[in-house]
Amino acid sequence: MTSLRTLNQTWRIHNFGLVSNIITAFFLLRCINKLYYNISKYGIFGSIKRIYYSIGLGILSIKYPKTKTRGNVDKQILARLEEKLIQRDPNSKGYLTLPKEGWSVIEVNDELEKLHAMDHTRWEDGRVSGTVYHGGDDLLSLQTEAIGKFSVSNPIHPDVFPGVRKMEAEIVAMVLALFNGPSGGVGVTTAGGTESILMACLAARDKASVERGVTNPEMIIPETAHAAFYKAAKYFNIKLHEVSCPAPDYKVDILSVRRLINRNTVLLVGSAPNFPHGIVDDIPSLSNLAVKNKIPLHVDCCLGSFVVAFLKQAGFPSPYEDEGGFDFRQPGVTSISVDTHKYGFAPKGNSVLLYRDRSFRNYQYFILPNWSGGAYASPSMAGSRPGALIAGCWASLMAIGESGYIATCRQIVGAAKNLERAILNDPILCGNLCIIGHPMVSVVAFASKNGQIDTYDIADTMSAKGWHLNALQSPPAIHCAFTKPSAESVDVLVSDLRDAVANELHKIEERKIKGGINSRQPGDTSALYGIGGSISGNVVLSQFAEGFLDTLYKT
Ligand SMILES: *Cc1c(COP(=O)(O)O)cnc(C)c1O
Numbered sequence: 001m002t003s004l005r006t007l008n009q010t011w012r013i014h015n016f017g018l019v020s021n022i023i024t025a026f027f028l029l030r031c032i033n034k035l036y037y038n039i040s041k042y043g044i045f046g047s048i049k050r051i052y053y054s055i056g057l058g059i060l061s062i063k064y065p066k067t068k069t070r071g072n073v074d075k076q077i078l079a080r081l082e083e084k085l086i087q088r089d090p091n092s093k094g095y096l097t098l099p100k101e102g103w104s105v106i107e108v109n110d111e112l113e114k115l116h117a118m119d120h121t122r123w124e125d126g127r128v129s130g131t132v133y134h135g136g137d138d139l140l141s142l143q144t145e146a147i148g149k150f151s152v153s154n155p156i157h158p159d160v161f162p163g164v165r166k167m168e169a170e171i172v173a174m175v176l177a178l179f180n181g182p183s184g185g186v187g188v189t190t191a192g193g194t195e196s197i198l199m200a201c202l203a204a205r206d207k208a209s210v211e212r213g214v215t216n217p218e219m220i221i222p223e224t225a226h227a228a229f230y231k232a233a234k235y236f237n238i239k240l241h242e243v244s245c246p247a248p249d250y251k252v253d254i255l256s257v258r259r260l261i262n263r264n265t266v267l268l269v270g271s272a273p274n275f276p277h278g279i280v281d282d283i284p285s286l287s288n289l290a291v292k293n294k295i296p297l298h299v300d301c302c303l304g305s306f307v308v309a310f311l312k313q314a315g316f317p318s319p320y321e322d323e324g325g326f327d328f329r330q331p332g333v334t335s336i337s338v339d340t341h342k343y344g345f346a347p348k349g350n351s352v353l354l355y356r357d358r359s360f361r362n363y364q365y366f367i368l369p370n371w372s373g374g375a376y377a378s379p380s381m382a383g384s385r386p387g388a389l390i391a392g393c394w395a396s397l398m399a400i401g402e403s404g405y406i407a408t409c410r411q412i413v414g415a416a417k418n419l420e421r422a423i424l425n426d427p428i429l430c431g432n433l434c435i436i437g438h439p440m441v442s443v444v445a446f447a448s449k450n451g452q453i454d455t456y457d458i459a460d461t462m463s464a465k466g467w468h469l470n471a472l473q474s475p476p477a478i479h480c481a482f483t484k485p486s487a488e489s490v491d492v493l494v495s496d497l498r499d500a501v502a503n504e505l506h507k508i509e510e511r512k513i514k515g516g517i518n519s520r521q522p523g524d525t526s527a528l529y530g531i532g533g534s535i536s537g538n539v540v541l542s543q544f545a546e547g548f549l550d551t552l553y554k555t
């Protein structure tokens with residue numbers, strides 16, 4: 001008996017040992033497999049960095065719980081930001097509950113006029129990068145009229161608003177033609193570039209899931225791709241691979257894209273151009289990879305929109321013209337996002353997403369045949385949508401027309417070329433600033449050339465002069481996305497930039513004379529981005545961003 005039990009126990013222990021050995025071996029195999037995967041994708045140093053980063057993030061989330069009070073630096077910046085964003089005018093009242101009795105039209109209009117006239121960065125004087133792309137009075141009043149006429153409309157009821165359905169279909173057709181849509185090409189309108197990108201990623205994910213059985217979807221994007229791709233990855237649970245865009249051309253590194261492609265890849269991405277530097281990625285090479293591996297390729301023309309499409313006709317070089325272009329002429333390109341509310345000059349809340357064929361578009365549709373509310377179908381994120389904005393978009397496209405867009409392309413890209421030429425040739429600017437890559441469209445990004453001047457100090461000086469340019473990170477740089485209003489004031493921009501650089505040089509000289517190396521006070525932009533770049537910095541910066549978003553809802 002005893003010996004039998006002992007034997008039994010021994011067997012059990014032995015057996016447990018065997019199981020645990022198998023588990024250990026399996027675990028080790030997985031680790032080795034993962035390590036091999038990481039090293040083959042990111043190289044040895046890249047892998048170490050990623051491991052360090054993920055361990056660091058884990059520790060930090062323990063060390064800095066979300067509720068921890070913010071550091072001093074960003075508390076100060078946040079206070080200044082709040083002061084700037086929330087204008088507390090002692091003469092104007094806040095309204096936190098409904099008025100007991102409705103106001104008269106005159107009262108409402110008076111208050112609207114005050115809100116409209118609040119102290120703001122002057123886009124009207126052409127001092128703002130991007131943001132307001134046209135701003136002309138004639139176009140604005142046409143749009144207002146169109147919006148007014150269709151303000152009750154909702155494309156979810158095409159029988160009630162047949163005119164809106166017609167306009168929406170025509171907007172898609174017109175934009176499809178601009179980007180050389182193939183026969184069978186289709187599209188949808190959306191509320192903006194972010195929604196267009198979200199939908200392109202969702203359709204690619206679900207297509208791969210249904211047709212190829214991909215359960216762990218991944219997409220490969222340039223590190224300069226728009227934040228909307230990161231949002232899509234987060235919302236739709238797609239693993240993201242960011243590929244570096246190295247100097248000197250700052251285009252996505254094609255070899256790295258190729259190495260990252262695997263059976264889980266559902267989408268490749270390129271920008272034409274990207275937001276940070278206005279650089280067009282190597283779309284022909286991405287297209288080759290897409291065709292060879294049978295993977296969809298999205299080209300983000302949200303920003304480029306009606307400017308990148310008209311470069312050739314406006315007399316500028318068009319990206320990859322000799323290699324078949326950057327749009328549907330490339331066989332690998334399966335979807336393109338185009339923001340009609342950027343250089344299409346439509347009112348905000350308009351964008352178009354184009355697909356090579358309807359097999360892609362069908363995957364973004366949402367259909368609930370047996371809903372208790374009746375069979376339901378909607379093409380994109382929203383249910384009800386503002387038909388008024390579609391009318392505003394259609395009116396803008398028709399009023400401006402091809403000749404109008406060619407003329408504005410000439411004006412806007414011409415201004416970008418003027419800034420570029422000034423930075424390359426002006427005696428003060430060329431010694432101290434350099435251009436990031438070779439921009440071909442409407443955005444010019446520049447940075448301090450030799451590190452003598454801090455790029456962010458120039459950004460702060462320009463802000464103090466009333467400019468709203470964009471400060472970029474990794475590498476630190478500033479950009480201006482030219483629009484119709486800012487193209488008209490490019491000469492003032494150049495001369496203010498010259499003053500800003502001269503001023504910084506002067507300050508450096510002064511500091512040298514005083515001998516104080518540490519006497520430089522970091523400005524707001526430096527302080528803000530100075531925090532970032534490290535693991536703990538990103539946590540602090542995220543908390544700061546949370547504070548910023550909270551500020552938006554303070555009454
Ligand atoms: C503006 C932009 C988008 C989309 O932004 P929205 O603000 O959602 O319209 C996407 N990609 C690029 C390159 C952009 O500049």
Ligand SMILES: *[C@@H]1O[C@H](CO)[C@@H](O)[C@H](O)[C@H]1NC(C)=O
Nearest residue numbers: 367368369370371372373374
């Ligand atoms: C609708 O159909 C799906 C299956 O297609 C089912 O799972 C679901 O319960 C149905 N819902 C209703 C309200 O009938």
